[in-house]
Amino acid sequence: MKLAIIANAVIYAAMFVSAVPGPISGSTNVAVRDPTMWYNAKLKKYFLFSTGVNIRLFHSPSLKGPWTRDGTVLKNCSKIDFGDRCNPWAPDVSFHNGTYNLFYSVSKVGSATGVIGLATSPSMKRGTWTDHGEVFRSRPGFIGIDPNYIDFEGPKLVFGSHLGGIFMASLRDNLLKPKYANMPRVNLAGGKDRAVEGAVVYKPKSSKYYYLFFSEGVTLLNGNKPPKGTEYKVLVGRSTSAKGPFVDKNGHKLTEKRTPATGSLVLGSHDNIYAPGGQSVFFDPVSGADVIVYHYVKNNNLTAPATLGINYLSFKTGWPVIVKDPPKKQTQKPTPPKAKPTPQPEKGGCKA
Numbered sequence: 001m002k003l004a005i006i007a008n009a010v011i012y013a014a015m016f017v018s019a020v021p022g023p024i025s026g027s028t029n030v031a032v033r034d035p036t037m038w039y040n041a042k043l044k045k046y047f048l049f050s051t052g053v054n055i056r057l058f059h060s061p062s063l064k065g066p067w068t069r070d071g072t073v074l075k076n077c078s079k080i081d082f083g084d085r086c087n088p089w090a091p092d093v094s095f096h097n098g099t100y101n102l103f104y105s106v107s108k109v110g111s112a113t114g115v116i117g118l119a120t121s122p123s124m125k126r127g128t129w130t131d132h133g134e135v136f137r138s139r140p141g142f143i144g145i146d147p148n149y150i151d152f153e154g155p156k157l158v159f160g161s162h163l164g165g166i167f168m169a170s171l172r173d174n175l176l177k178p179k180y181a182n183m184p185r186v187n188l189a190g191g192k193d194r195a196v197e198g199a200v201v202y203k204p205k206s207s208k209y210y211y212l213f214f215s216e217g218v219t220l221l222n223g224n225k226p227p228k229g230t231e232y233k234v235l236v237g238r239s240t241s242a243k244g245p246f247v248d249k250n251g252h253k254l255t256e257k258r259t260p261a262t263g264s265l266v267l268g269s270h271d272n273i274y275a276p277g278g279q280s281v282f283f284d285p286v287s288g289a290d291v292i293v294y295h296y297v298k299n300n301n302l303t304a305p306a307t308l309g310i311n312y313l314s315f316k317t318g319w320p321v322i323v324k325d326p327p328k329k330q331t332q333k334p335t336p337p338k339a340k341p342t343p344q345p346e347k348g349g350c351k352a
Contacts, residue, residue, distance in 0.1 A: 026065030079133030165191030235263030
């Protein structure tokens with residue numbers, strides 16, 4: 001297994017040789033882990049949520065900040081009676097049926113059991129969130145953590161982590177429970193003892209493809225670096241359906257067990273950015289761009305808390321690429337008006 005991990009690390013390092021833009025300015029002083037973000041057009045504010053006591057909440061008038069810490073989503077821990085319910089993991093924010101929805105996970109370190117919960121709000125502001133508690137929990141064959149909502153042929157939730165793999169299942173229209181009691185699900189990635197997590201399924205407005213972003217590797221918690229190249233990174237596959245199958249640039253399915261492992265690199269360690277991951281992706285209506293949000297550790301301060309990273313994405317090549325500036329909004333050129341025909345004199349001239 002160790003040889004396979006090192007082989008993967010060498011491949012990914014070779015793939016990530018070109019210069020990668022750093023995070024956009026204004027976010028490098030915000031400490032978060034597993035960030036997720038959405039924009040409220042009425043309030044003209046971005047809202048940011050992250051793993052932490054009662055789910056940490058921030059807001060800003062711009063992607064470039066300044067970011068204001070504004071309390072928490074939950075008032076008195078989660079209603080879920082399991083694990084560390086006061087310290088939910090990996091929130092995921094979305095908008096469905098006129099309501100902002102925040103799925104989250106409750107578990108404990110070292111446990112193979114996780115529970116996914118849901119909180120809702122009309123605005124995302126502090127004090128407006130209602131906790132609905134448990135949606136579902138781990139069952140034989142999957143771990144109930146790292147939720148991600150997508151509307152595809154009805155409400156769907158992407159979830160799962162590490163050795164069980166990444167799955168998708170249908171939810172009821174109110175999002176509060178699985179649509180079917182036995183939870184039929186589709187395996188999107190991982191499994192077969194592969195440590196993948198934090199999956200996000202996203203379709204850019206400009207693309208025919210759905211993209212499955214996921215994190216793999218060792219996330220830094222104590223300042224001690226793992227073998228070079230085996231640290232956290234963001235990988236991707238794509239499909240013409242949100243249900244997959246998702247394949248990488250080599251055409252290999254993300255569910256295959258291969259050496260090197262499947263998945264194409266989107267974001268790895270570079271410059272002062274170390275072990276990026278825990279990502280989410282959303283469309284920013286202000287810039288008209290697709291945006292990836294993630295956490296990383298600063299190479300020059302490995303013992304410091306994880307930091308917020310924000311970057312623009314371009315899908316121009318058919319695959320997500322980190323870019324410095326938002327791709328230009330595509331505007332349709334106006335059709336020039338048709339020229340009016342020049343009046344012609346009547347034949348025969350004037351009468352005497």
